[in-house]
Amino acid sequence: MTDDDLLIRALHDPGDPPVRPLPPEAAELLRKLAAPPRLAAHLRAVHDVAYQLADWLDGHHPRLRYDRRAVLFGAATHDVGKVVHTAELSGAGGRHEEAGRQLLLDHGVAPDLARFAATHASWSQLPTGAGVEDLVVAVADKVWKNKRVTDLENLLVARLAGASGRETWEEFMALDDILTRIGEGADARLEFQGAYPVVA
Template sequence: MVFDREAVLFGAATHDVGKTVHVAELSGPGSAHEEAGRALLLDHGFGPERARFAANHASWAESGVGLEDLLVSLADKIWKNKRVPELEDLVVARLAEASGRAAWEEFIALDELLTAIGDGADRRLAFQASFPIHG
């Protein structure tokens, strides 16, 4: 499968950078951090092709979303072991299209990988929660 690995790594690492502006969203719901993140990255010299991940990591269901964007969205979800079947189905379809394998084969391989990553979520989230945000 051909995709921009560096872009995915950048997006996975920076997609929530806007939460430094909207700190309440570090431990609570909200989407204000998305556009704030894009603006922060643009203001610090990153181009729109990289800054987009901060703004669109929750927009994976929209038509025309690229593979890199889907992978960043999937990384965002699996970090906290949140399985989103519709998102995973989109990724599986792209994998099957690229590999020529049956979708069920790609699903099994992806499911094993996501389960392995998701298994560490409780530990990661507990560590994150050990540094509470004080307003």
């Protein structure tokens, strides 16, 4: 099986339980870049979690103004820089962040969508007026494998409380509940990702 065959499979494998497909423009970009199959599977797992979070936001925070499409595209492309820095697919490193942002810009992606490749890991340095979208993508990138980051979640809770007018503790409890439920699917997502090699 060729690299391209494995990539196509990673992009279209329904998963068990199901893993949502990437937005078409993100999937097409990964094909153009000949992305490693492992990367495509990882992006699908994080995108699937971002989709669940967006559904939750729509249902529980109808007054929150945010760009759902940006969240989903950001989650679907946040690690695209690992096409260039493939060692970071299986090891630590942050070189993929700015490389990913630049790669997206070079392929005609608007700056407001390309930014997630850089901000998903630098959420603690977001400017005060940054949208909630960056925090949602960053949370999705953690909780897909059931990793909880208190400082990150507190930033999101503060934004949610500011939008809803509810008490911070109420927002904390609600967010904790959805993240706990999403986290319960981590083993299946890790298995889905692990079924695809970094290289064929």
